[in-house]
Amino acid sequence: MERTSVPPIHNVAICGGTHGNELTGVYIVREMQKQKMEKAGSVSVTTVETNPRAVAAGRRYTEMDLNRCFTDVLLSSPITESTPYEVRRAQELNAQLGPKGSAEAVDLLIDLHNTTSNMGLCLIFYSIDWITLHIYNSVPVRAIQLDIPSSKAYSLESVGKHGFAIEVGPQPNGVLRADIFNVVKEALDLTLQWLQKFSSGRNFERGTVEAYTFVKSVDYPRDSAGKATAVIHQNLQDNDFKLLRSGDPIFQTFSGDILKYEGEDLYPFFVNECAYYEKKIAFHLAQRKTYSFPPISVKND
Amino acid sequence: MSNGSSSNNNNNNTARFDAARRVAIFGGTHGNEMSGVTLVNLWMQNSAEIQRKGLEIKPFITNPKAVEKCVRYVDTDLNRAFTQENLSATGGDELPYEVQRAQEINRMFGPKGSAEAYDVIFDLHNTTSNMGCTLILESSKDAFNLQMMNYIKKAFAPASCLVLLNEHPLLKYSTSRSVAKHPVGMEVGPQPQGVLRSNIFEAMRVILKHALDFISLFNEGMEFPPCTVEVFRVLERMDYPRDANGNIIAMVHPNLQDCDWEPLNPGDPMFQTFDGKTIHYQGSSTVYPTFINEAAYYEKQQAFVTTRRETLAASAIRKA
Numbered sequence: 001m002e003r004t005s006v007p008p009i010h011n012v013a014i015c016g017g018t019h020g021n022e023l024t025g026v027y028i029v030r031e032m033q034k035q036k037m038e039k040a041g042s043v044s045v046t047t048v049e050t051n052p053r054a055v056a057a058g059r060r061y062t063e064m065d066l067n068r069c070f071t072d073v074l075l076s077s078p079i080t081e082s083t084p085y086e087v088r089r090a091q092e093l094n095a096q097l098g099p100k101g102s103a104e105a106v107d108l109l110i111d112l113h114n115t116t117s118n119m120g121l122c123l124i125f126y127s128i129d130w131i132t133l134h135i136y137n138s139v140p141v142r143a144i145q146l147d148i149p150s151s152k153a154y155s156l157e158s159v160g161k162h163g164f165a166i167e168v169g170p171q172p173n174g175v176l177r178a179d180i181f182n183v184v185k186e187a188l189d190l191t192l193q194w195l196q197k198f199s200s201g202r203n204f205e206r207g208t209v210e211a212y213t214f215v216k217s218v219d220y221p222r223d224s225a226g227k228a229t230a231v232i233h234q235n236l237q238d239n240d241f242k243l244l245r246s247g248d249p250i251f252q253t254f255s256g257d258i259l260k261y262e263g264e265d266l267y268p269f270f271v272n273e274c275a276y277y278e279k280k281i282a283f284h285l286a287q288r289k290t291y292s293f294p295p296i297s298v299k300n301d
Numbered sequence: 302m303s304n305g306s307s308s309n310n311n312n313n314n315t316a317r318f319d320a321a322r323r324v325a326i327f328g329g330t331h332g333n334e335m336s337g338v339t340l341v342n343l344w345m346q347n348s349a350e351i352q353r354k355g356l357e358i359k360p361f362i363t364n365p366k367a368v369e370k371c372v373r374y375v376d377t378d379l380n381r382a383f384t385q386e387n388l389s390a391t392g393g394d395e396l397p398y399e400v401q402r403a404q405e406i407n408r409m410f411g412p413k414g415s416a417e418a419y420d421v422i423f424d425l426h427n428t429t430s431n432m433g434c435t436l437i438l439e440s441s442k443d444a445f446n447l448q449m450m451n452y453i454k455k456a457f458a459p460a461s462c463l464v465l466l467n468e469h470p471l472l473k474y475s476t477s478r479s480v481a482k483h484p485v486g487m488e489v490g491p492q493p494q495g496v497l498r499s500n501i502f503e504a505m506r507v508i509l510k511h512a513l514d515f516i517s518l519f520n521e522g523m524e525f526p527p528c529t530v531e532v533f534r535v536l537e538r539m540d541y542p543r544d545a546n547g548n549i550i551a552m553v554h555p556n557l558q559d560c561d562w563e564p565l566n567p568g569d570p571m572f573q574t575f576d577g578k579t580i581h582y583q584g585s586s587t588v589y590p591t592f593i594n595e596a597a598y599y600e601k602q603q604a605f606v607t608t609r610r611e612t613l614a615a616s617a618i619r620k621a
Contacts, residue, residue: 027552027575030548030575031575031576034575035576058600116493116495116496170493171493172429172491172492172493172494172496172596173493173494173495173596174429174494174596174597174599175429175493175594175596176549176552176594177552177553177558177594178552178553178554178555178558178573179555179558181552181575182555182573182577231339231497231498231499231502232498232499233499234499234500237498237499237500252499254339254343272496272497272498274493274494274495274496275495277495
């Protein structure tokens, strides 16, 4: 693979509180603001608490999930009296950190999230880009890719020229665990260090990464009234990223029957994420793919 | 004695209690604690599993609005609302939702403190703390309840089921179950709010089965000999360190996180500040912390509670 030269990263935005009850990001952003973390070498750093109303209320969102408000359609929809708070907030954030798709957008946007699922530390990104993969390679994580074109991309990190979410679990909503805080802080420190090395002209070698690419989601079995009739089976609970094969138990009904998975071998993740009950998702399924990335260095402009 | 209370707590005598004919199982006192919500909804549809001869068992959702929104409470915490002041407040619809609910529940299952009150209420809860299966008592002197604890612990063994006693004059609070003559709290964790985990759900189901078996045996006339019960007695509430604006400035230390019921010695790490410094426990003796990092307690100024271990003696009991 040819060495690729890539435009420099001048600025980074680190965001927390996009879901107001996912506390790691809230407290990391506050601590960075308290420490006046505004620069990492030549890279300028902006920190933003993105959904302050939801944070104050201790809720995921007040009217609508902020992290679904960044599609092109919602970002350009006219604001009226009945526009939900989160749609307005998304447009404000787009003005501050974007506009999405333009030359003014922040070079890299990192959005911090927690999950109740046992996923450990993950980076979630839309498109395979060399910067993201190189960063991923230097931080001990799993990578998750969502294959969605930019215009339809609905979450905050799509506003930056490059972006990814850091998703860490398991942590209950409304709880701040020190071990998880420390892991995320370390991941951010490594990311900022990488960016500084990159900006100072260092060359990075080619490599390969394994990433999990979203295939489909599975809902709970429900009765005619729409109520879930089963709970995640104990063999699947807490076993995110452990290969699921046909015949493996996935649900246990309240009357004790075991329901089994049928389909191709895939990797479950976001198993029993609290916020996904209302989105009718019990878990997601992914394929695992290997991506190669070329050696890169910064293009001198 | 016909009012259901113990006639004699002396270890040498058998305390007589009326048969416990009316029992309630409360779920959804906190609307986002899913094991109780799910179990009570199941049993309201099909009560076969909880039926016992000669016993009226009523499963009941105490805070339906909170359950519907999947929040802990709508206006105020229902499990703190059963004060005498609230129960006798006037104002009807103007009152906070949970105060209205408390009055309704007191009418249906009480009145609290009277002879008409339900005999036993089990209140089902979850916690984000790593407490395992915990039974919560409000009195060290209720021999009926102590004997029930002893029975459940033995039936559940080798799995562990611990007993938390909150008799602290300042820290005890007016729970929904306090309407009954014999209130029993069941707290199982760790489980995130809004999440239903199969292992937690099954554990709660089994403990409740043992509790109902105990009542059934008691009602049939079985005598339970004197026994002792190990409990953890609540001592003190420990808040997070906070700044002048009331914001927390530290987190439960990784060494303490998830270590409910394990000894915390003077000098042990207790909190970690956001910039990595350790704050140590400064108490004068070893304590046993629990409710460590319960999500709902950040607003109640509580990072954990300390307890001390005690052995309580219960006299023999038999149906009057």
